[in-house]
Amino acid sequence: MKLLVTGGAGFIGSAVVRQAVAAGHGVVNVDCLTYAACLENVASVAASPLYAFEQVDIRDAEALARVFVAHRPDAVMHLAAESHVDRSIDGPGAFIDTNVRGTYTLLEAARAYWQDQGRPESFRFHHISTDEVFGSLGPEGQFTEETPYDPRSPYSASKAASDHLVRAWHHTYGLPVVLSNCSNNYGPFHFPEKLIPVVILNALAGRPVPVYGQGLNVRDWLYVEDHAAALLMVLEKGAVGRSYNIGGENEATNIDLVRKICAILDRKRPDAAPHAGLIEFVTDRPGHDLRYAIDATRIRSELGWKPSVTLDEGLERTVDWYLANESWWRPLQARQGVGERLGVAR
Ligand SMILES: NC(=O)c1ccc[n+]([C@@H]2O[C@H](COP(=O)([O-])OP(=O)(O)OC[C@H]3O[C@@H](n4cnc5c(N)ncnc54)[C@H](O)[C@@H]3O)[C@@H](O)[C@H]2O)c1
Numbered sequence: 001m002k003l004l005v006t007g008g009a010g011f012i013g014s015a016v017v018r019q020a021v022a023a024g025h026g027v028v029n030v031d032c033l034t035y036a037a038c039l040e041n042v043a044s045v046a047a048s049p050l051y052a053f054e055q056v057d058i059r060d061a062e063a064l065a066r067v068f069v070a071h072r073p074d075a076v077m078h079l080a081a082e083s084h085v086d087r088s089i090d091g092p093g094a095f096i097d098t099n100v101r102g103t104y105t106l107l108e109a110a111r112a113y114w115q116d117q118g119r120p121e122s123f124r125f126h127h128i129s130t131d132e133v134f135g136s137l138g139p140e141g142q143f144t145e146e147t148p149y150d151p152r153s154p155y156s157a158s159k160a161a162s163d164h165l166v167r168a169w170h171h172t173y174g175l176p177v178v179l180s181n182c183s184n185n186y187g188p189f190h191f192p193e194k195l196i197p198v199v200i201l202n203a204l205a206g207r208p209v210p211v212y213g214q215g216l217n218v219r220d221w222l223y224v225e226d227h228a229a230a231l232l233m234v235l236e237k238g239a240v241g242r243s244y245n246i247g248g249e250n251e252a253t254n255i256d257l258v259r260k261i262c263a264i265l266d267r268k269r270p271d272a273a274p275h276a277g278l279i280e281f282v283t284d285r286p287g288h289d290l291r292y293a294i295d296a297t298r299i300r301s302e303l304g305w306k307p308s309v310t311l312d313e314g315l316e317r318t319v320d321w322y323l324a325n326e327s328w329w330r331p332l333q334a335r336q337g338v339g340e341r342l343g344v345a346r
Contacts, residue, residue, distance in 0.1 A: 002026040003235075004073035006058055006106065007080030009033060011190050012128070014041030015228035016077060021045040023232065028071040030064075031080060032057035035335050040328060041189045058102035064109035075124040075235055076110050078103065081162075084193060085132075085155045086343025089286060092154035099158035100165070103127070107169045114175060125177045126235045127166040131220070131245065132156035133181060136289035143181075144295045145243050152287050163243075170241050179243035180234050183294045187224035187314065188321040192329050193338045195254065196315075199261045200322045201329060203275040209262070210341070213284030215255025218291040222248035223314040226307045230299060237303050244303070247294025250311035255279075260312065264319045285343055 003020055007013035008029030020027050027045075031037055033055055045051045052071065056063040058080050080102065082088065082095045107125070114123050134143040135150030149164075151157040163179060170177040186196045202209045230246045238244060252260070262275035299305045309317070322329060333339055 001074045002028070002072065003075050003077055004028050004030060004067070004071060005077045005079065006030045007078075009037035009039050009041060010079065010083070011036075011041070012185055012224055012227060013079040014038075014189055015187070015224045016079065016231055017042050017051070018045055019225070019228045019232060021048050021050050024050070026050045028052045028054060028067065028073060030054050030056050030058065030067060034082075035337070036083065036191050038189070038191075038328070038332065058106045059097065061105050061109060064106060065112065068109055068113035074122065075126065076106070077126045077128065077231065077235060078106060079128045081159070082155070084342075085153050086285065087337065088153055088155035088158070089343035090345055092158075095154050095158040100161045103162035103165055107165060107175070111169060111173055111175050119174065121176060123176050124235055124240075125166065125169070125175055126231070126238075127163065127177060127179045128231060129163050129179060129181045130156065130159050131181050131183045131247070131292045131294055132289065133160040133163060134292070137291040137293055139291065142293040142295035143245060145181075145245055145298055152289060176240045178234055178238040178240065180231060180246050181243060182227055182230075182246040183220035183222045183248060183292060185222050185224045185227050187318050188325070189328070190224070190318070192332050196257070196261065196318060197322065197329065199258050200265070200319055201333070203262055203265050203278055204269060206271065207278065208280040209258060209275075209278045210280055210282045211254055211258055212282060212288060214281060215253060215258065216290075217254050217288055218251055218293070219254070219257075220247045220293050221250045221252060221257070221311050221314070222246065223307065223309045226309060229308075230305045233303050233305050234299070239302075244299040245294045245296055246299055246305075247296045248307045248311065248314075249294075249296060250307070250314075251293055252311060260315055261319065264316060268319060268323065282341070283344055
């Protein structure tokens with residue numbers, strides 16, 4: 001299959017690109033290379049005859065039309081987005097622009113191409129979204145695919161809007177779409193502004209490890225390679241018009257997660273004092289959702305997917321990867337906004 005993957009130079013998109021090429025799919029990676037992109041993430045497949053890169057912005061209708069005609073994909077996997085909640089609090093405009101207008105522009109380009117091809121039923125537009133569209137849970141319960149949307153941050157609202165557009169293009173124009181909503185990812189190539197890499201890299205450097213509020217927010221952590229495998233499965237086996245929740249079934253409070261990482265570093269890079277001594281509670285994120293949890297029954301029972309690693313195994317692998325790949329993360333720490341406290345504006 002020939003896949004057009006948007007956002008393939010980002011964290012999750014690059015895992016999809018690497019796995020898709022390894023599975024023998026052709027891939028055209030469409031990415032405009034924002035601050036969050038890193039082409040090194042796909043260096044391992046860059047020389048493959050199965051791989052092509054197009055530096056294109058998904059808001060550029062003309063460029064997208066050219067890419068569709070030139071590469072003739074069988075499917076689109078849409079991951080390009082502005083993805084950092086804290087940045088969405090400081091500057092929501094970019095999130096509306098890329099996540100909403102960009103998704104609309106991509107949908108229109110895909111629809112024009114699909115119609116020109118004679119509306120093949122085998123075509124797929126796979127939209128990759130987040131569990132954050134469902135809002136915040138109390139101590140009990142999980143998000144299912146039927147949970148009403150209730151986004152609460154500019155980021156999650158922009159993703160919810162894009163999900164609605166994708167469903168509308170299916171119902172109105174018949175575009176064969178599938179959707180997936182996943183929980184928090186972690187693993188290799190995670191950009192160093194997100195929680196887990198921040199914890200690893202600050203602790204390694206002996207710098208304070210910031211934890212928002214009391215660290216009691218709960219997330220369901222999904223190892224990025226497990227997520228990429230799920231996405232390829234949804235693309236190949238998912239029913240048209242259907243959405244699939246993808247979760248790691250690994251819930252943890254932020255403070256427990258941070259303590260786990262500190263304990264791993266105590267074993268692998270012992271310091272004079274335990275790394276947990278660096279933990280510093282800082283002002284909470286405005287509107288910080290308390291708890292997300294995914295009920296992954298549908299993807300488990302209908303498609304046969306399940307996560308392959310536990311949180312403890314995944315964290316161990318992730319810490320090992322950061323210890324072995326300083327040449328990847330060190331230059332990224334100099335990018336705009338990385339290492340700064342973002343998203344406190346009210
Ligand atoms: N990271 C998570 O935990 C998580 C959880 C749930 C859902 N998601 C979703 O998965 C997708 C990928 O997330 P990620 O963490 O890999 O994001 P990321 O920020 O690491 O990567 C996003 C990529 O998209 C590209 N991009 C951004 N704007 C673009 C534009 N206008 N045109 C073309 N390319 C553009 C960037 O250059 C970057 O390479 C996003 O849609 C996100 O909403 C992520």
